[in-house]
Amino acid sequence: MQRPPASPHIAGASSVRTVMLLVGLALLPGTMFGIYQFGWPALFLFLITTGAAVFFEAICLIIAGKPVRFYCLDFSALLTGWLLAMTLPPWSPWWIGVLGSFCAIVIGKQVFGGLGQNLFNPAMLARTILLVSFPLEMTTWIAPRPFDTYNAPDMAAGWSITANGIPNLDAVSSASMLGHVRTELTRGESVPDILFSVYDPMASAVGAISGSLGETSAILFLIGGLFLIAKKIISWHIPVAILATVALLATIFSLLDPNHHAGPLFHLLNGGLMLGAFFIATDPVTSPVSNLGKIIFGAGCGALLFIIRSWGGYPEGMAFAVLLMNAATPLIDHYIKPRIYGHPGSRIGRFFRKLKQE
C-alpha cells in the first residue's frame, strides 16, 4: 500500500540544486576574471579539478550503491571541485587538481557518508592536505598574464604547463602579497617600507595581483557574496562576523604597532578572505545552524585567520581557520540554540529580554 502523503502538501521553490547553482552563479564573475588573469593553464586546471571532483563523486556513489545521476545532478561535487580550484596556484600541474579532488570528495566527503554528513569543509581539507604534502607546488605563484598580453602562453604552451609543469620557473614566479610581506618582515623590514613599493589597494581590490583564482578580485567576490545574501542562500551573519573581526583586529594592531602589522584594508583586500568569508565559511554543512552560533563561528574564523596571518607559520590561514572552526561547530550547535517559544531560555537571554522590556 502507498504511504499516505504527509502535510504540508505544497513546498517552497528552493531545492538543493538551485542552491548550488546560485552559488555557482555568484562565483562565476570572480572565477572568469581569475582565469582571464592567468590564462590557459588556469582554465585547464579549473576544468581538470572540477571534472575530477564529479568523476570521484560518481565512483563513490557507484561503490555505495546510490543513484549516480540523482546525486551528481545536485551539483554539490561540482561546487566542491570548483571551490578547490579557486584555492590552487593557477599554474599548478594537473595532478595537483586530481589529487586535490580525490582528497576533497573521497576523504573529505564520501567517507563520512556523502552530502551533508561531513564534519570538515571538503575543499579546505583537500587544500590543507596538498599544502602540507606539496609545499613547493602549492606556493608557486605567478604574476598575472592576461590572455591578450604578449607574454601570456598560448593554448599549446598552456597545456604543456598544466601537463608537464612550468618550464622557466624563475622568470614567471612572483610572491603573493601576503607571502611577500611575511618574507620581508622576517628580514627585519617594517610594514610601511615593504608596502610602499609593491602594494596598490586598487590592484588588490580589482585583482591584478598574483595568487590563486580566489585570491585575486576581492571586489567581484564581495559582489557575488552580496548577491547570495540578497537571494537568501546564505545569511549575513558569518561573512559580516569574519570581516568585522579581521578588520577590528587589524585596526587595533596596526595602531599599536604599525611597523609590524598592516592596516585593515590590506587584510580585507588581500588573500582569500573575501572568497572564504562569503563562499567557504558559509558552507551550510559545516557551519552552525543558529544565527548567534553563526556569529560566533564567523568571529572565530576571523580571529584565527588574523592570528595565523600575523604570527603563524603560513602567510595565509583561511583554510586552517575554517577547518578549526568546523571542528568547533558541533559544540557551538550543542550550546547555542534559539529559544523555544514559551520556555524561559538561557540566563543570558533572560537578562537581555528584561533589558529590552525596560
Next chain:
Amino acid sequence: MARLRIRGGVHPDERKLTSDITITRVPSPKRLYLPLKQHIGAPSVPDKVIGEIIHKGQVIARSQGNVSAHIHAPCSGYVEDIIDWAAAHPSGLPTRTMVLVNDGKELRDDVSVPVNPLFLRPEIIAERVGQAGIVGLGGATFPAAVKLTLGQSRNTPILIINGCECEPYLTCDDRLMQERTEDVVDGVRLLAQALYGPETIIAIEKNKPEAIRRMEEACKGFGNIRIMPVPTRYPMGSEKQLIEYVTGRQVPAGKLSADIGIMLHNVATAYAVNRAVRHGKPLTTRIVTVAGKVVKRPGNYEVPIGMLISELLDYCGLEEKPERILMGGPMMGQALPHADIPVTKGCNGILALSADEVKNSTEHPCIRCASCVDACPMGLSPLTMSSLLKKDKLDQAVAIGLKDCILCGSCSFACPSAIPLVHYFNYGKGEILNRAQQQQKDDEIKRLILDRQKRMARLEKEKEEMMAKRMEAIAKRKAAEKAAAEENKEKEVA
C-alpha cells in the same frame, strides 16, 4: 506592546482565488453521515435509536464527560443505521458514525430564543453554546462551551478573535466576515459577554482588505472591540503565534492561553455562537472552501455537516480525477484516501489538487542549511529533531522540544531537500502518546499485581492466624479433655 513580527514562519503562494465568490448554500443530500467524534475529547453517545424519527436541529448524540460536544441532526428524517464509516484521517480507518436519511421536509421543533441575548448571564451563554454543539471551527474543534467555562473560571481580560486564515486557498472565514459581518460581530459581542466583557481584538491578515474594512465599519459602535490588521505570514493564525503578535506575550510551555488571561476564538465560531444564542440554531452546517485546479466551480459553500465529500465535489464539478484530496488547508490539512468521507465540524476546506499543485520532489540528504531553523515559529531545530527521530532517539528529541512542535509545516515547506520533517514529528508525537499510554497500562498492571500480592499475603496471614487460633482451640480442648479425663480418673480412683 505588540511585536513587529512573529518568529520564523513562511510565506507560501496565497492562491486565495475564491475570496470574491459569494457563499452558496448546498442542498442537503439524501443521506448524511455523522461521525460521533468530530471534536477533541470523548466521542458523543447516540441519543436516538435506529429507525427513530428525527427533526432538524434535534440532538442525535449527546456529549459525555467533561470535554465533549453534542451532535445535532442537519435534516429531518430518521436514523437509518449506526455503523463504522471511514473517518477524515489519512488512514481512512472507520469510526462510529450515525447515518441519517433525509426526508426533505425540513421539519423542526420550536425553540425559545431570548429577546435580547446580550442580557443573558455569562454562564447561560456558555450553556447555550454547549447545547448547540459548537466546537472551535478554525480546525482545532475544541468544544467552545468548555473553553468559555474555563475562561469564566479565571480572570480573562483579553479576548482575541482569530480572523487570520493564514492557510493558502482557504477563504471561508474571509467570505464570512465580508458577507455576514453583522452576525459575526454580534457573535463576538456574545462571546465577550460570556467572558464578562474583556478587551476584544479581532485579528485579520492584511491580505483581506475588504473583510477588514467591513468589520471595522460594523465594530464602530462598540468601544471595547477593535480590529487589528496583522501581517500576512504563515502561521499567523496559530493560537500561540497570534497571541504573541497581538499581546507581546508568550504562552508558557505546558500551559493554556487561559492561564495568562487570554482567550482565542475563531470568527466562524463567533458566527456559530450568534446563530445558536440569538436564533437558537445548533451547529448543523458550516462554510467550506472548495478549491483546487481540478474543481470546476470553486468557491465557498454552506454545507450540511455529514455530507459526503464525494457528493460535495460532484456538486462543484471536477474536471479530471484529482491527484490529491485534502481536508483543510495545504499546510496542515489531511490527505484523504478517498472521497467517501463526511464533512465534519472542523472541516474548513476541501481541496482537490492537480498534480502540478502538490509538492512532488524526491528527498535529498539534509545539507544543514538551517532553513527549517529560520522558518520554525516555535524556535526549534527541526533538522536535529528529525535526525534524532530517524534513529529512534525519542527521549533526546523530546529534550530539545519535540513536544513544543505545533506541526505547522513551515520547516518542510522551507526545506530545499524536500525532507518530510512534519511526518517525523507526527510520528514522534504519536509515539510519545503511545508510550505514555503504555506506561499508564504498565503502571496499572503493576498496581494490580502489587494489590494482588498484598491481598494474597493478607489472606495467607489470616489463614495462618486462623490455623493458629484453631490449633490453640484444639489444644485447649484437648487439654480440657485431658484434664477432665484425669479428673474422672481421679474420681474413679477415689
